Amino acid sequence: MTDTPLTDRTDIDADRLRERLRARREELQAMTQSTRSDRAPVELDQQSVGRLSRMDALQGQAMALETERRRGIELARIEAALARMDEGEYGYCVSCGEEIGVKRLDLDPAVPTCIDCAAGGEG
Template identity: 55%
Template structure:
């Protein structure tokens, strides 16, 4: 049975977190053009096309906010790995089940303490 005390288990989660962090940063950078202000050019964009562009911009901004939040969560998990606190509940101090971390390696609490 895998436990969080196993150094190989922690290394595997660290690798997974680093890969997800790199991908998240790439996606944030890639979406910059979609978050840019919508130009008011009455010659080339009609009213409905402009509204559609503004809606797409708002959706891109929302996705970026969620990606930024995820990036922070990943960075916090990597910090807990560096500090030797990864895999332990921030509320009660008990180990977090590896199966729970498999679902989301950024979880900071065990099932009992989860909100």
């Protein structure tokens, strides 16, 4: 991964946004590691665990799996944003090619679309 060209836009601090993306990626990866046991298969031994405890464990596992699925989506968005930076295409809508607003990028540096395309407009 290279630290150039990021973007040709001078109205955004792409270096700062790249660091935020990298920090969030590390945070998500650490969460994935720390919650690994929460996603493990639930033991269904009726001798050691009661029915309600098993149901609670299954519900907890399902919630952990969904959280991990969402974390994976966020990681993919971050990787895509970092790739756009490496290609010099960061800050432009992947749908219409127009500039993504500075405030929108500051709010979510991984956002791939402008506000019009996100709202379902033509761009």
